[in-house]
Amino acid sequence: MAEKTDRKTLEERHGMSDLERLRHSCAHVLATAIARIWPDAQFAAGPPVEGGFYYDVDLKHRISTEDFERIEAEMKKVVKENATFVKVVVTREEAMAMAKSGRLASVAERKVESVFKLDLLNEIPEGEEISIYQNGDFWDLCAGPHVGRTGNCKAYKLMSVASAFYKGDKSNPQLQRVYGTCFPNKTQLNEHLERLEEAKKRDHRKLGRELGLFTFSEVVGQGLPLWKPKGGIVRRELQDFITEELDSQGYYQVFTPHIGKLDLYRTSGHFPYYEESQFPPMAERDAWEGLADEGADCGRLLNGLRTGAIEGFMLKPMNCPHHIQIFASDHRSYRDLPVRLAEFGTVYRWEQSGELGGLTRVRSFTQDDAHLFCTPEQVADEIQGCLGLVKKVLGTLGMEDYTVRLSLRDLESDKYVGSPENWEKAEDALREAVKKMGVDAIEEPGEAAFYGPKIDFVVKDVIGRDWQLGTVQVDYNLPERFDLSYVGSDNKPHRPVMIHRAPFGSLERFTGLLIEHFAGKFPTWLAPEQVRVLPISQQFNEAGQKAVEALAEAGVRVRMDGTGDKVGAKIRLARLDRVPYMLVLGAREVENNEVSVRHRDREDLGTQSLDDFVSNIREEISKRSL
């Protein structure tokens, strides 16, 4: 992701906003401080990024957060010196000489070259201006622009230190990346820090535990989420919602197993090509026993599985191959098309351990998946239908803050299956669809699936990371690999086109982001507990119980707090649980045969009869109101 950000800053370098310019300058202030403290520091790049800036540095000393105080103190001196940022245009030879004497990104000449600056220098195309920015004794190779003086960087803070590969390439050395942020003044900096604190309170991992929605167990395994009863309710409501939509749009629900033979994935292209991102295959029992009898080693087993000499099974990484087999199980006429097969299909992927986190990146997840098999002529309409569904689903939940990404293949890479012609057809179809939908889409080469391009709906989590949710993908390739066909009006076999689509993407990731979107305050239809009845004292528990029964009878998820706590405490607990409605019940209400209604956000809603309350909340739930 930072790589993308880097690319963006390069592209936008000359159109840098004032804030970005300030942060870029602050990165130089940071580098100045580090160079003074550790003269052996070798700097790479130090751009502004969303929310702040960083500088990559190679240094014998391992910078830890304990060093921040010291670095910030040195930065303070640099700021106080209030040196002017001076731009000096130099020739390539001059710049080379400085880099070779170690004078670039440093406060003095050194015995060693400025290695990364030298490398970056070599990448600047012939004819392009080469500039050095100087602030006091610190000289850096930099295209700018900068603020006037170091004194402009008044409000900054170092945030974290991490490692990053030089130029984002795994084969390059790892550098220490120091992140910081900077604002025009202290007030804005503090506001920013407060916003970060606020955002943390909405973190789905924190809320998921507090609200009892899901958990992980070290014994079950990393990245394998366990949905608890309350999370189960949210999930079921989401599934019911999708199912209703599918029923009205001509989909058929299917059910398929969680595993399939390796041969299936050989045909689809998942095995052995994507072997390392899957759970290891299971060999058949006879094969295991046979090999064991022979005293064979693991290498032979693995090799046999790869070549197909030994048959085995794999946990499914996707649902498409199974759905394809359902399509292929019948003789299809063009009159049968489109065939729309839907399934809440659980898939398993071996994500690297460092990438797992909360519900947003897991090793086992359930897609609200569907595959549409259609004629080439139907593709455009079907894509529109899918996009409409995604928009409706996101709209119902009030998740309007997404970006649409057109994920295309990377022309340089060879990881894709299928012919270039098919890819072009598919990419054109999606471009057309996006245009027709009338939304701004960002084209991202290299983000495509291995079998086809996609339209992805991307949202941000509380700490600003992008996550792909809904997706619509056109695929001319898998139908070919599986030799799918239908009979056309010309009585000849034709190749269908496949569309893969998932409005939520995965229920896990979607729920995670939904928790953050609502800060745990689910709309009533999704809330695990919709109403809590709070008798003023235990002598009204009986009346409370009657209300509970009436609500439950009407299909409302309701519970009574019949403890000996005072109402104040009961309200507090109900609000901490984000229960939408609280019904307070005391002598007054019982006497007048009514309930006093309180909403978690809208506070006191006055009194109404229980019947009115029931019919109001039923309507709110059935409409899936926000």
Added chain:
RNA sequence: GCUUAUGUAGCUCAGGGGUAGAGCACAUCCUUGGUAAGGAUGAGGUCGCGGGUUCAAUUCCCGCCAUAAGCUCCA
């Protein structure tokens, strides 16, 4: 997978070479109170797991597991 942190009660965290503490939650009892915390008592821990150093390890060292941020990756 890599870098850097972190891991003590259900949760949030304090502590520290001599086998542990707070608040909340929980249990029991008292209280029956009108819109975000009534009171008392009590129970609860192999200090992530496994090795090592030591008379003694939860504390120091090593390995592993898990979590977090970032990088890389995400069919």
